[in-house]
Amino acid sequence: MRRFAFVMLALASTLAALPARAGDRPLELLLVNMSPRGTHPDCMRNVQRVFRGRDADTNLHRLGSDRVRDLAGHGRDDRNFLLFERDELDAAVAALRTNIDAIALVDCRAEEGRVSMWISASNRGVARIELTHTVIDEARGEWIGRTIAMHAWIGFNP
Amino acid sequence: MRWWTTALVLLVGCDSSEARTPTPEPEEAPVEVIAPSVPEEVAIDDEARAEVNNETHDVIMLVLHEEPLLRSEQRVVSVIAERIHMRGFDIGLRDATEEEAAFVSPQLESAEAEAGGPIPSSLTSASQIIVVRIPPPRELSDGQLAARGIAGVLVYRHGEQTPYFRSIVDDISAWRNAEDVWSGWFLALLRSEART
Numbered sequence: 006m007r008r009f010a011f012v013m014l015a016l017a018s019t020l021a022a023l024p025a026r027a028g029d030r031p032l033e034l035l036l037v038n039m040s041p042r043g044t045h046p047d048c049m050r051n052v053q054r055v056f057r058g059r060d061a062d063t064n065l066h067r068l069g070s071d072r073v074r075d076l077a078g079h080g081r082d083d084r085n086f087l088l089f090e091r092d093e094l095d096a097a098v099a100a101l102r103t104n105i106d107a108i109a110l111v112d113c114r115a116e117e118g119r120v121s122m123w124i125s126a127s128n129r130g131v132a133r134i135e136l137t138h139t140v141i142d143e144a145r146g147e148w149i150g151r152t153i154a155m156h157a158w159i160g161f162n163p
Numbered sequence: 164m165r166w167w168t169t170a171l172v173l174l175v176g177c178d179s180s181e182a183r184t185p186t187p188e189p190e191e192a193p194v195e196v197i198a199p200s201v202p203e204e205v206a207i208d209d210e211a212r213a214e215v216n217n218e219t220h221d222v223i224m225l226v227l228h229e230e231p232l233l234r235s236e237q238r239v240v241s242v243i244a245e246r247i248h249m250r251g252f253d254i255g256l257r258d259a260t261e262e263e264a265a266f267v268s269p270q271l272e273s274a275e276a277e278a279g280g281p282i283p284s285s286l287t288s289a290s291q292i293i294v295v296r297i298p299p300p301r302e303l304s305d306g307q308l309a310a311r312g313i314a315g316v317l318v319y320r321h322g323e324q325t326p327y328f329r330s331i332v333d334d335i336s337a338w339r340n341a342e343d344v345w346s347g348w349f350l351a352l353l354r355s356e357a358r359t
Contacts, residue, residue, distance in 0.1 A: 133333065
């Protein structure tokens, strides 16, 4: 397992060292912490850990929940955002999409054992994902990050 | 003249009616039509079905679909099940019964939905239940069918009425035949649950 990890690391560093071709660019990913008033920083930190060291392929942009909740017409509404109308979320996400390929909204509520995600992939396909009655620990945070990374790339070109 | 020019000339110059004249059969053998007979024992009776539904597995994967699955859709679900099996999980793959479909369907629609009734007894024989919904295929202008892939997923723990994992994919064209993505997801979930 350790050898496999080493080979993957070596491969990743080799690829990172390759000169970029004209027109090539990393994925621009906007990660929004949808927890009201930026609560649950630990969970989001674990999510972001997945993107650390992946600067060569992903540019991570971050945003707090207030802007998105305002754009969706729910400025003072602290509920799980997956309960908002789909059209409202579509409008909010469309307004944020300037120079952004993929958007992930994440509401991590560790004390309720719940994570809600809305991932709008590069081809605009949307996945709504919800985990409930589950322990939100470090490993789960990384799982969320990997899930976002996996979906954000769908349809990305170049 | 190059060889391919010669071939082209030969093809164009060839009298097509002559070329298509069928070679007469050496003998006009009577064609025997054998009607496929369906033996009675092939029909699955309720008892046999119940037996299959009550088989014990680590994981049961139920497929929810309104129309018969296309081959490509069958392939996606069987590849997912196979990959889960290859990673050491005993998995049973089958269509959802009407009772099971009624139980899970509301929770594929809304985040706040309650289960549609008590847990069917057929779902109590596994430690985890994966439900996969496959919507009817799209009909293209030329009459061909296009699979739309997996549109919704629920994962239940043993004996629980609400799923701990729910995924609804809105624009499903992107997720068609994405068996790698789905099997990766399921394995990560199953493993993390097995650890706890």
